[in-house]
Amino acid sequence: MRALFFPYPRLLLLPRAFSMASHPPDASDSASSDYIAGSVSVVFVTCPSEKVAKTIARSVVEKRLVACVNLVPHITSIYDWKGKIQEDCEVMMMMKTQTSLTPNLTEFIRxxxxxxxxxxxxxxxxxxxxxxxxxxxxxxxxK
Structure with missing residues (x-):
């Protein structure tokens, strides 16, 4: 019976927090107008190994194509490749960059x-x- 009780009573405030978050900031707020929506992007790239991901990550940061790369190891990808279902262990790269740099970043990664x-x-x-x-x-x- 113990599992029926909610173990984290403070989390009961979450619905209110979510409802507050669902309303965008007032356009008159100077801080909210300081950023152009969509001018920064998160770019996802999968790699066959951590070694490959680290090599690419260091290169794109050095070339200033991205500000930061997060490596998420040990993801499992299941996909159709040339008519056969494949399953592979990969590393996901999450890169943060200016949206305008995405074409150059894509070209370099390719x-x-x-x-x-x-x-x-x-x-x-x-x-x-x-x-x-x-x-x-x-x-x-x-620069």
């Missing part, structure tokens, strides 16, 4: 990645921590 068809998926960031989003832009701006 030139160094070992896969015949490379997964490069870019998702624009609509909102986030403004200092972080500005940091991404600063890191990826040529």
């Amino acid at each position: 030139s160094v990645h070992p896969y015949e068809v490379v997964e490069v998926i870019s998702l624009p960031v609509q909102q986030g921590n403004l200092p972080y989003l500005h940091w991404v832009k600063d890191c990826t701006t040529r």
Whole structure:
């Protein structure tokens, strides 16, 4: 019977927090107008190994194509390849960059990645921590 009780009473506040988060900030708020929605993107790339992912990650940071790369090890990918269902252990790279750099980033990744068809998926960031989003832009701006 114990499992029927909610073990974290403080989390009962979550519905209120979610309802507050679902309302976008007021457009008159100067902090909210400081970021152009979609000008930063998160780019996802899968790699066959941590070694390959680290090599690519270091290269794209050095070239200022991205500000940061997070490596998520040990993901399992199940997919159809040339008519057969495949299952592989891979490493996911999550890269943060300016959306305008995505074509150059994609071109570079395709030139160094070992896969015949490379997964490069870019998702624009609509909102986030403004200092972080500005940091991404600063890191990826040529100096």
